[in-house]
Amino acid sequence: MATPTPSTNTPQKHLAAFSSPAPRSLPGMINFDSPAALGLSLEGGVGMGISMSGMSGLGLSASAIGRADEEERRRRLESVIATLKTRPGRVSEEGIIGLCKKEGLEVVKEPQGKEEENRMKLILLIGNEGMCEIPMRNGEIENVNLELASDRSDISFGPTGSQxxxxxxxxxxxxxxxxxxxxRFSHNLDKLLRMDKLSSQGASCFQAVFGIYTSLRKLFEHEKKIAVELLDAKIPYTSQRAEREVLCKKSGRPRxxxxxxxxxxxxxWMDRRYLIPKYPQAKKSVSLKGKEKMDIDSDDTSNCYPEDQDPSTNKIYSMTIECESSQSAMYPPIRISDAWISENITKAADATDSNIDDMLMDRPSIDWLEPPQTYLPSAGPEEHDAMNLDTAPGRLPNIRFIAKFNPPLVVPLSVAVTIHQSxxxxxxxxxxxxTTFVGLALRPGEADPGVTGLDVESVQEIRNTRTVLAYDRDGKEEQHIHSNSLYVPKTExxxxxxxxxxxxxRQLIEILxxxxxxxFLTNLLVPLSPPLTSMKSNADALQLDITLSYAQPTPRLTMHLPHPSSSPPTSNLSSAASILDSIMGSADTDMKPPIGxxxxxxxxxxxxxxxxxxxxARSALETKDVDVDMVKGAGEHDKLVQRLAKALDVCGELGVWGEWVRREIQRQDG
Structure with a gap:
């Protein structure tokens, strides 16, 4: 039986450590950090136990031990109570009032109607900017009405925020x-409170964000109009397809x-943007009386999209534009303006200040503008203090714009540095x-390979099994099992x-x-490598080997999978020669080289x-004498190759893409 070490887990490990009040220079003193030490006698280790009198001699009476236990229990209880206080309560009248008190928010309770109707309204006063009314009946919330002093008819912040x-x-x-x-209610209420608190300086953060939205929406509508013109009007969902094209390939979609x-x-960015769920524009909800009625979303469909009703199908990457406190002397402050972009949206083709990349790609340059600085109003005569620089006229707000990523995005270190510098x-x-891509994105619950000090030249291998929906040659659905191996260099x-x-x-649009x-890369790889997923053995599983090159100039994926005409893999290869033949596709076997x-x-x-x-490959193109037919052949070849990329773009899943490629090869061979 192995001798226990100090790291051995024992029930006594959590006992409090005792120490003697005697001077530390006294030889032979024992530190009672372990149960073994408690079994030793201070007079030479003769006895196997310590009497209560001996402990009293050390200044440790039974009452003292009891007080220590009570103190520990009290400390733990206070810790639990402190944790619970930080969490919002349940949805109820008392819960909402308690949340408002914790946030320092004034709340007014007003009875509504007759006393026997048991109706009331909670009025939440959100600083100087907003007010939120919550009518209730018999303890049930009937509606929410959010009003904002700086709201505009073209923004409709209040109605959509109420929803x-x-x-x-x-x-x-x-x-x-x-x-x-x-x-969830506390999270959004906190946003409103922070924006209102920053606005108390004299510059409305809400108006500043509204101005950016107005300019970005103008740009979005312009690019959407062009996208609609390029699409075939006969195809279904023309408007949604155009919007998603702008969302994923142009300047994004502001909402x-x-x-x-x-x-x-x-x-x-939107995952599976080509898949548009067939949902009705108006949603139905159940009222408190159990009757169906049209939800408030149906009153205004301008802010409603099919993907909102099933976020798991079309995962969206976005940035939330907010404001935060920041010294204006250290960072450019917010500006309140709707004129971040010109009325023409794009510059003239012969403009001398056009972006060089746009000129090379023969695309129009966006005509961005520089709005004037926003200055805070000066203090009144009775409040002016010549020694107080904060009240001087012409003062800039100590507020800046920030973009919060939802979800947070993992990028190479060099890319992150370039983005911050831009x-x-x-x-x-x-x-x-x-930190590495494996630790941050693929296995966030485990120790990062870059931090654990592994060999810098090592390659991380992540395995799992997945069930993939595929189609046979007759178009019938069937499920296939894949054994995935993902190889990622640690040094990136x-x-x-x-x-x-x-x-x-403009800075945000340029980094999109x-x-x-x-x-897109994260969407492809994260489903293949959930944390702590073991490799399940399955004789019929299709092996997919995927190698990731993560560093700049561009991420690269290489996938290898068995050829559909090859025999199933066997586990009883008798010799090294047979293994080599199976890999190289020897004529002695019916194996073909894997798809790469x-x-x-x-x-x-x-x-x-x-x-x-x-x-x-078209070997005829390798000759110097290229005629018209050869050029046509080259064009067809390039189209077929590009078709492989288009298939991955459409499905957005490596497993489904691999099954499609195997089926296409079967059709070619058929």
């Missing part, structure tokens, strides 16, 4: 009402009070931390981008093409096949 807050106070599908807490978040969100931001202090360090300060919306590269495709994820998540063995 979000009402959904926050109602249980999610499948949730029991008893489990409904104020957590005010989108989905479940109060405020302005700039959506820049926005004139300081490089974060954690730039020297050796990465960072998570959560917040980016900015001073002009880069952000989309890694949003390398795809580069370019900016805007445009895909390019850089290497493949699916489409046969």
């Amino acid at each position: 979000i807050l009402l959904r926050d106070l109602r249980p999610l599908p499948g949730m029991a009402k008893i489990n409904l807490t104020l957590e 005010m009070n989108a989905e479940d978040g109060i405020g302005l969100a700039l959506e820049y 926005l004139s931001n300081e490089i974060p202090n954690d730039s020297i931390r050796p 360090y990465a960072r998570t981008i959560e917040v980016l300060p900015f001073s002009h919306p 093409p880069t952000l989309r590269q890694y949003a 495709i390398t795809v580069d994820i370019m900016t805007n998540a445009d895909l390019m096949i850089s290497d493949q063995n699916v489409v046969p």
